[in-house]
Structure formats: C-alpha cells, structure tokens
Amino acid sequence: MANARALDKRRKSIRNIRKITRTMELIATARYKKAMDRAAAVTAYTDRLSQIVNSLADAGTEVRHPLLEQRKNPKAARLLTLSSNRGLCGGYNASVLRATMPHIGELKSAVSNVLVDVSGKRGINGLKFRGIDPNDMYQQFEDQPGYDEVEVIASKYLELYVTGQMDRLDVVFTKFISTSRQQVTIETLLPFGSLDEGADKHAQETNTQYEFQPSAESILEEVVPTSFKAKLFKCFLDSAVSEQVARMIAMKGATESAGDMIKQLSMTYNRARQSQITGEIMEIIGGVEALEG
C-alpha cells in the first residue's frame, strides 16, 4: 500500500493544478467573448462591402480586376499559416500544422518557388522542427489582432502580387463555424476568388438606382483590395476565436480530469490511512496480549 503522506502531497499538487486550469478556462471564456464581438464587427463591414459590390453588378459594371484573374504558369507562391503564440489549447496548433505540411508538398510540386510565412510561435517552432525554414514570422498577434497590423501584411502581399513577385497566396487557418466546431481551412486569397461571397442575401432588396462617384470602375478598383484586406483580417480573427475556444475546451477537460484524479487519490489515500490505523491497532493489541501472557 502506498504511503499516505506521499498520496496527500500528490493530491494537494493536483488541487493546485486544478485551480490554475480552472482560471485559464475562465480567462479563455472571457477572451473568446471579446474575440467573438470583433468577429461580428468585421462581418458588419464585409456585409456592407458586398452590398456595394452587388449594386455595382446590378448597374451592369463588368467585374474585372487584375487581382481577380488567374495567372498562367505561376512561378512563385506563398503560404501563410496562422497558429498561436501560446500552447495549452488542445490540438489547435497540431491540426493547423497537419494541414500545412501536405499543402506545402502540393504547392512545391506545382510551383517552383514556394515561401512559407507563419504567424505564432507554436507554428514557427513546429515548422522548424519539421525541417521547414519560415520566411516571414509574425509573433505580434494575440487574442485581439488589430486591423492596422493585419493591413500592413495585406498591403505587403498586394504589393508583391501586383509587382509580379508572387503569383499565388494561400492561407491555412482555423475557421470558426460554431462553438462546438472549428475547422482547419486552406483558402487561396490571391488571386482573389470571388467578390460576391455572402452577397446573395441582399440580392432582392437592391432596386435603387445609384449614382457612382467618380465612376463604377474606379470604385471597383478599390473594392477588390479592400475586400482582400477584410478577408485576411477575418482569417486572423477566426483563428483567434478558434484558439480561445480550443483553450477553453482543453482547460475544461483538464479541470474535470484533475477532479477525477483527486477523487481517485482521495479514495486510495483513505484506504492507505485506514490500513495504517488498522495495522497500528493490531500492533497495540499484539503488544498488550504479549504483556498479559
């Protein structure tokens, strides 16, 4: 039978760990709610943007832009992987890396020059461990990525794409679908797929004749890069929300497991204590009988 004192010590340390995981769970819950609010704000922005695109399409503007055109024989591609800076968030980073590795292989077989950019310490270390040297590394994004910071990256990619130094940009991130479902997604952001994503809900209500200032073409010229920036920002926000959800669930699991372990250890501890007492009583009885005899 195990030593009662050692068991008690272990039980105490697990209690302390449970306190920590419980606190981390609460912090992740609070951060998740904040991150969700930000994700809702960007949705309001993109909805209005698609309303503008719809109005342009209704007015008969031909939707053509260099960013929308597929390039023949792409020579240089980039892959941006969004991971987290901190661990203790379950399989969040592992699943992002699991999706990244085969995709790098696919890109390399199709395009000669492939560069990998990573956001988040965990992703940087994970890729280095797997023998891939990241080109650009970002560690400034925590639970609330700022638009200013993301815009700098988006503008850099736009510049590279427009000047012909890059022909394709893929982003690996965790898409937030619901609290119980987050999915690792690989999206090609450049060339930009389609502008009217999520715009069908406004399709019926646009009957108004708009005046375009200075012209519909000039507005379209600006809408495409703006949509790209908003979409990249949404990828960062989705990743941030998913990270907090993953951490919340992981810490909830850890707290529950710690509770179970404490119960199990308490039972073993009580048994050990009981057998120790029984042993001592038997010794006393034995001693008394020996004296009487």
Place this chain on the structure above:
Amino acid sequence: MTLRCVVVTPECTELDREAEYVSLPMFDGELGVMSGRSPLIGRLGFGTIRLQTAAGPERYYVDGGFAHVEGDVINVLTGRSTPIDLIDRDKAHADLDVALAMPGSTPEESQIRDTAVQRARGQLRASS
C-alpha cells in the same frame, strides 16, 4: 430633417451620429450631403469627414474607403477613422518623407508610392 452618419471600420462601428450636414472627402474632391440626397455610392480619398451636428461641428480623418448614401443614412466604410485632434503631425511628416523616397520605376511601384504620398498628405491637411 437630419441625416444619420455611420462610420464602420473592420474593427468596430466608430461613429453613429445624427447630423444636419455631412461633408465627405471623396476621391476627387469634397462632397456635401444633406437630407434628401439621391442614392450614391462613392469612393473616398484620404481626408476629413465634417459633420454639422446639433452639438456643433465634428471632424474625423478617414483613410480612404467608400461612402454609401441611401434614404438619409450615410454609411462610410473605411480602414481607419480618427478624430482630428489625435492625428500625429510629426508622424505624418515622417510618413510623407518615407513615401516620397519609395521607388517608382514601374507603373505598379509608382501607384503604390502615389497612394502612400496621398495618405500622408491627407493626414497633414487634416491636422493643419
């Protein structure tokens, strides 16, 4: 009759105000909007939105974007919106110097440089 002016950035709704008159910094000059304006979609430049509200005039710097006017509501979509008082004039000067030093040998590069120059000049104009 008043207008409702809503300024939305990707991070939040920066401003939601009732105003009698709103002046928008369009791509090719200022545009005044009063109640009853016909529907409009416009491209914004780098400049100042001026609002004439019941409490007095208000001014905000916007970093390009779009304006959508329909039925006495002005929706402004922009990357960044700041009250005029918070613009750092020294930083704007520094940004202009950096922008002017950017390369412009190809049409794409010169377009990128022009945008950076326009942004810095817009901030300088707004802060003066």
